[in-house]
Amino acid sequence: MAVERCKSFVNYVSWAVCVMIILSSVKLGSCLSDDPQMTFDKLFTIGITAYEEEDWQACVRNMERAQDDFNFYKQTILDCRISCRNKFTPSKKSDTESLDKETVDSLGFLKFYEQIIFESDCVKRCRLNIFGERPEKVPRNVLKNFENRLAYSYLQYCYYKVDRMADATSAAYTFFLKNPDHQDTIDNIQSYRKEFGVKDNEIVDMERKQYKVYRGEGEKAYHAGDWDGVIEYFERALQEYYLEDERCRADCEGQYEHERDPDFIHAVADHYISVLQCQVGCVDVLSKIYVQQQPNYFAEHFHYLQYAYYKKQYNDRAVEATGTYLLFIPDNEDMQANRRYYIQNLGYHEAHFTPRKEALQYYKRQQMMEKMLEFVNVKYFTEMYDDEDDDIDMEKGDDQMAEEDLMNEVEKNKKNDPKLDGQEFYMKIFEKIGMKILAGKEDLKGSRFLAKGFTREGQCIELMYMISSIDPDQNGIRQISVVEALELVKKDSDYEMALRTLLKTTELTRHFTGRFFNKTEYFIKDVKLVCRDPVENSADQGPCVPQESGQCVGDTEVSEGYTDNDYISVAYLTDNDDSGIYFFDRWMRKQSSSLPGIKCGHLVGFEAFDRHGILPSKSQRCAMVVTYTSDRSHDNPVVRIAKSFLLSLENQRSASNSSVILQKFEREGTTVVQANAELHGNERVIADGLIDDEACSALIALAKNGAIIGDGYNEKDNFEAVAISPHTDNEIFEGLTIHRAIKLAKSGAVSKESVELYLSASERSRLFVEKFFNLTKPLYFDYTHLVCRTAVEGVQAGRTDLSHPVHGDNCQLNIKDGTCSRAFPAFVQRDYSALMYLNDDFEGGDFFFAHSNTSADVTLKPKCGRIIGFNAAHLHGVNSVTKGQRCAVAMWYTLDPNFKELARIQAQKVLSSMSSENSQDSDAEGSVHEEL
Ligand SMILES: O=C(O)CCC(=O)C(=O)O
Numbered sequence: 001m002a003v004e005r006c007k008s009f010v011n012y013v014s015w016a017v018c019v020m021i022i023l024s025s026v027k028l029g030s031c032l033s034d035d036p037q038m039t040f041d042k043l044f045t046i047g048i049t050a051y052e053e054e055d056w057q058a059c060v061r062n063m064e065r066a067q068d069d070f071n072f073y074k075q076t077i078l079d080c081r082i083s084c085r086n087k088f089t090p091s092k093k094s095d096t097e098s099l100d101k102e103t104v105d106s107l108g109f110l111k112f113y114e115q116i117i118f119e120s121d122c123v124k125r126c127r128l129n130i131f132g133e134r135p136e137k138v139p140r141n142v143l144k145n146f147e148n149r150l151a152y153s154y155l156q157y158c159y160y161k162v163d164r165m166a167d168a169t170s171a172a173y174t175f176f177l178k179n180p181d182h183q184d185t186i187d188n189i190q191s192y193r194k195e196f197g198v199k200d201n202e203i204v205d206m207e208r209k210q211y212k213v214y215r216g217e218g219e220k221a222y223h224a225g226d227w228d229g230v231i232e233y234f235e236r237a238l239q240e241y242y243l244e245d246e247r248c249r250a251d252c253e254g255q256y257e258h259e260r261d262p263d264f265i266h267a268v269a270d271h272y273i274s275v276l277q278c279q280v281g282c283v284d285v286l287s288k289i290y291v292q293q294q295p296n297y298f299a300e301h302f303h304y305l306q307y308a309y310y311k312k313q314y315n316d317r318a319v320e321a322t323g324t325y326l327l328f329i330p331d332n333e334d335m336q337a338n339r340r341y342y343i344q345n346l347g348y349h350e351a352h353f354t355p356r357k358e359a360l361q362y363y364k365r366q367q368m369m370e371k372m373l374e375f376v377n378v379k380y381f382t383e384m385y386d387d388e389d390d391d392i393d394m395e396k397g398d399d400q401m402a403e404e405d406l407m408n409e410v411e412k413n414k415k416n417d418p419k420l421d422g423q424e425f426y427m428k429i430f431e432k433i434g435m436k437i438l439a440g441k442e443d444l445k446g447s448r449f450l451a452k453g454f455t456r457e458g459q460c461i462e463l464m465y466m467i468s469s470i471d472p473d474q475n476g477i478r479q480i481s482v483v484e485a486l487e488l489v490k491k492d493s494d495y496e497m498a499l500r501t502l503l504k505t506t507e508l509t510r511h512f513t514g515r516f517f518n519k520t521e522y523f524i525k526d527v528k529l530v531c532r533d534p535v536e537n538s539a540d541q542g543p544c545v546p547q548e549s550g551q552c553v554g555d556t557e558v559s560e561g562y563t564d565n566d567y568i569s570v571a572y573l574t575d576n577d578d579s580g581i582y583f584f585d586r587w588m589r590k591q592s593s594s595l596p597g598i599k600c601g602h603l604v605g606f607e608a609f610d611r612h613g614i615l616p617s618k619s620q621r622c623a624m625v626v627t628y629t630s631d632r633s634h635d636n637p638v639v640r641i642a643k644s645f646l647l648s649l650e651n652q653r654s655a656s657n658s659s660v661i662l663q664k665f666e667r668e669g670t671t672v673v674q675a676n677a678e679l680h681g682n683e684r685v686i687a688d689g690l691i692d693d694e695a696c697s698a699l700i701a702l703a704k705n706g707a708i709i710g711d712g713y714n715e716k717d718n719f720e721a722v723a724i725s726p727h728t729d730n731e732i733f734e735g736l737t738i739h740r741a742i743k744l745a746k747s748g749a750v751s752k753e754s755v756e757l758y759l760s761a762s763e764r765s766r767l768f769v770e771k772f773f774n775l776t777k778p779l780y781f782d783y784t785h786l787v788c789r790t791a792v793e794g795v796q797a798g799r800t801d802l803s804h805p806v807h808g809d810n811c812q813l814n815i816k817d818g819t820c821s822r823a824f825p826a827f828v829q830r831d832y833s834a835l836m837y838l839n840d841d842f843e844g845g846d847f848f849f850a851h852s853n854t855s856a857d858v859t860l861k862p863k864c865g866r867i868i869g870f871n872a873a874h875l876h877g878v879n880s881v882t883k884g885q886r887c888a889v890a891m892w893y894t895l896d897p898n899f900k901e902l903a904r905i906q907a908q909k910v911l912s913s914m915s916s917e918n919s920q921d922s923d924a925e926g927s928v929h930e931e932l
C-alpha cells in the first residue's frame with residue numbers, strides 16, 4: 001500500500017515513487033492519512049509531544065510522517081506552479097501578429113496579465129485537486145522549521161532510542177547538511193560511527209536530490225574509465241539539474257510576507273524583487289556538495305562530458321560540450337587548448353562550438369536576473385531614498401542630534417582604539433552612556449540581549465500613567481498604540497509628556513537595537529504599550545503562549561504580521577520579580593536560560609521570528625514593545641507624525657507678558673540687585689527677597705530630614721545624599737531631588753507642605769528667570785536639586801580647593817584654552833541655570849563667575865531668599881565652604897519640552913491625590929499649581 005511505502009522512505013527515490021503512486025491513484029487527501037486534517041504541522045506537534053513523553057516509537061512514527069507529508073506538500077505546490085507556468089508560456093506565434101506595432105505593444109502588456117491570471121487560476125485548481133479538504137495555510141515558522149530540517153533532529157534522537165543506529169546517523173547527517181555549525185550533531189555523528197559501529201556507506205542524506213545521485217554515479221564511472229557510464233549519468237544529472245533549478249525558482253515564488261505598497265505597480269515590483277533575489281540564489285543552493293559550495297558546479301558537467309564524448313569519439317558532441325563549457329568559463333586554459341585542438345586537428349570551426357540550447361537558456365536567464373538585481377541594488381532603492389528625503393526631514397533636529405552625538409563619539413573613540421569596529425564598537429559607546437548589555441548572544445543562546453539603562457523610573461511612571469487610562473480587555477490586557485496615544489494627547493494635554501517619553505525612548509531603543517542587530521537600514525514598524533493585570537497564579541500559563549505584544553499564540557506559532565526582517569525590543573516599565581521572558585530553542589523546547597525578573601529600565605531585544613513566551617506576574621506587568629524592520633517599505637510614519645504634532649504644539653506656545661509679572665514680583669518684595677553688565681556678562685541676574693525666612697528654614701529642614709532619612713549614597717537615584725562631595729574631600733554634600741522628596745512625603749517621612757513649598761519656591765524662581773530674561777518661549781525645568789554643602793571639621797586649615805570647581809552647566813570645559821563645548825556627555829539640553837540660596841550662617845562658599853582662564857571674576861555671597869540666574873553656558877564655581885552648612889535649591893532649565901522634569905509633573909499628581917484623600921477628613925488646601 002502506498003501509505004506504507006511513504007512511511008518508510010529512506011531516500012528521495014522511494015519517496016518520489018510514493019508521490020507518483022499517490023498522484024495517480026488517490027485524487028483527494030494528503031499522502032499520509034485518510035484524515036486530510038492530519039498535516040505535517042500537526043504530526044510534528046504530536047511527534048514533539050511523544051518526544052517529551054519519551055514515547056520513542058511514536059516519535060519516530062509521527063516525525064517520519066510529518067517529514068513525508070511536508071515533502072508531499074511542498075512537491076505538490078512546486079509541481080502545480082511549474083506545470084501551470086509551462087502550460088501558459090505564450091507560444092511564439094501569437095495572435096497579435098497581424099496587428100501594427102503600437103497595438104502590439106499595448107496588447108502585449110495586457111497579454112502578460114492575462115497570462116498571469118490564467119496561471120493563477122491553474123495553480124489554484126491544481127492545488128485544490130490534489131489537496132482536497134486539506135487545510136493549506138501553515139504558519140510560516142513551521143514551514144521554516146521544516147526547511148531547516150528540524151524534524152530530522154528529533155528523528156535522530158528517537159531512532160537512536162529505538163536502536164536504529166544507521167537511521168539515527170543518517171537523520172543526524174541530513175540535519176547536519178542544513179545546519180553545519182551544529183556542534184552537538186557533529187559530535188553525535190562521530191559517536192555513532194565510533195561507538196556504535198555505523199559504517200560510512202550506511203550514512204545517507206535522506207533529502208538527497210536526484211541530480212546529485214546521478215552526478216555521484218557519473219564521477220564513479222569517470223574514475224573507472226567507463227566512458228559510456230560517464231555520458232549516461234552526466235546527461236541524466238544535467239536533466240535533473242534543470243528540473244531542480246526549476247523547482248528552486250518555483251519555490252522562490254512562495255509567500256510574500258511584506259505589507260504591500262498600495263500602488264499596484266510597486267506592489268508587483270516589490271514582490272517580484274523578493275522573488276528575484278531568491279531565484280538568483282538558486283545557483284548557490286544547487287551547487288553545494290556536502291556543506292561546501294562548489295565553484296562552477298554546473299559548468300563542470302560539460303567538462304566531464306567533453307572528455308567522455310572525446311574518448312568515445314563522438315566528436316560533434318565533444319565540441320558542443322566544449323563550447324558550452326566556455327560559455328560559462330570563457331578563459332579556462334585547458335578548455336581553450338581543447339578548442340584549438342578540435343579546430344586545428346579535427347577540422348572544426350567557430351560555429352561548431354555553439355553551446356547547447358538548454359544551457360544557453362539557463363545562462364541567459366541567469367545573466368538577465370543578475371542584471372535586474374543589480375539595478376535593484378544599485379539604483380532602485382537609492383532613488384527611492386532621495387525622493388523620500390522630504391518626509392524624513394520633518395523632525396531632523398531631534399533625530400540628527402542623537403545620531404550626531406553618536407557619530408562624534410565614534411570619531412573620538414576610533415582615535416583611541418582604531419582596532420574596534422562595527423557592532424562591538426557601538427556597544428562600547430552605548431555602555432559609556434549608560435546602556436549596558438547584561439546578557440548577550442552567548443548567555444541567551446541566540447541573537448538576543450538583555451540590557452539596562454533605557455528608561456528611568458520617572459519615565460516608567462509617566463508611561464504607566466498613560467496606559468492606566470486604558471481599560472483592560474477580557475484577558476486583563478491593556479494596550480495603547482502611538483496613534484491612540486496621539487488622540488489621547490489631543491483630547492487631554494496631561495498625557496503630553498507620556499507621549500514625548502514614548503517617542504524619546506523609542507528613538508533610543510531603535511538606535512541601540514539597530515546597532516545590536518548590525519543594521520544600517522532600520523525603521524520603526526510599530527510601537528505600543530502593553531500592560532497585563534495581575535494574575536492570581538503566576539504558574540498558570542493558560543492554553544497558549546503569552547507574548548510581550550499582548551497576543552497569545554499556539555505552541556508552534558509566532559504572532560501574526562511579522563516578517564524575516566523584523567526585530568522586537570521590549571522596554572519594561574514595572575518591576576516584577578516573579579515574572580520574566582523565556583525563549584524557545586530551535587527544537588522548540590523552552591530554553592532554560594530564560595530571563596527571570598523584569599525591571600523598569602531593562603530592555604530585551606530579539607528577532608521577531610524568535611519564539612518567546614512570558615511568565616505572568618502577580619503584580620501588574622507593563623512594557624513598551626517596539627517592532628522594527630530593516631525593510632524600508634514597512635517604515636511606519638506614525639512616529640514622525642506624532643513628533644511633528646508635538647512640534648507644532650510647542651511652536652504655538654509662547655511665554656506670557658514679562659513686564660506685568662515682573663511688576664508683581666516687585667510688589668511682593670523681590671528686588672534686582674545686579675544684572676548683566678554689572679555682572680560682566682549678558683543673561684546674568686541677582687535678585688533678593690524671592691522667598692522669606694520661614695520658607696528658607698522649612699526648606700533647610702526638608703533637606704535635613706530628606707538627607708538623614710535617605711539611604712545614603714545611592715547610585716540609582718544619582719545625586720542623592722552623598723557622604724563626601726563629588727567635588728571635594730573636605731565637604732559633605734547632601735541633596736534631595738523632587739523624585740525622592742515626593743516618595744518621602746508619601747511615606748510620611750517629611751510633611752506634604754514642605755514638598756509643596758519645595759515645588760512652589762522653585763517654580764517661583766523659574767518664572768522670575770523666564771520673565772527677567774524676557775524669553776519668548778516657555779522655560780521648563782530640566783532638573784531640581786535641594787543641596788547642602790557642609791565643611792568637614794578639622795581639615796579646613798590652608799584649604800586651596802573649591803567647593804565646586806569652575807564649570808559650565810551645559811558644556812564640557814577644556815581647561816587649557818577655556819573653551820566649553822556643548823556636546824555629549826554634558827547636559828546639552830540645559831539653557832539656563834539658577835540657584836536660590838537658603839542661608840548665610842557658614843564661612844566661605846561664595847558663588848563666582850569665572851574668566852575663561854578659570855580665575856574668579858565677580859563673586860556673590862549667598863543668603864536666604866537670594867537668587868542668581870544665568871545662561872547655563874557661563875563658566876562659574878563655588879569657593880570652599882570652610883565652616884558650617886550652605887544650602888541652596890539648584891535649578892537647571894531647558895527650552896526643550898522633551899526634557900521637562902518628569903518628577904515635577906508626577907509630584908503634582910501625587911500631591912493632589914494626597915489632598916483629595918485628606919479633604920475627606922477635613923477641608924484641606926487644594927493642590928499646588930505650577931504657574932503662580
Ligand atoms: O551652589 C552654587 O552656588 C552653584 C552650584 C553649581 O554651580 C552647580 O551645582 O552646578
Ligand SMILES: [Fe+2]
Pocket residue numbers: 807808809833876
Ligand atoms: Fe553649575
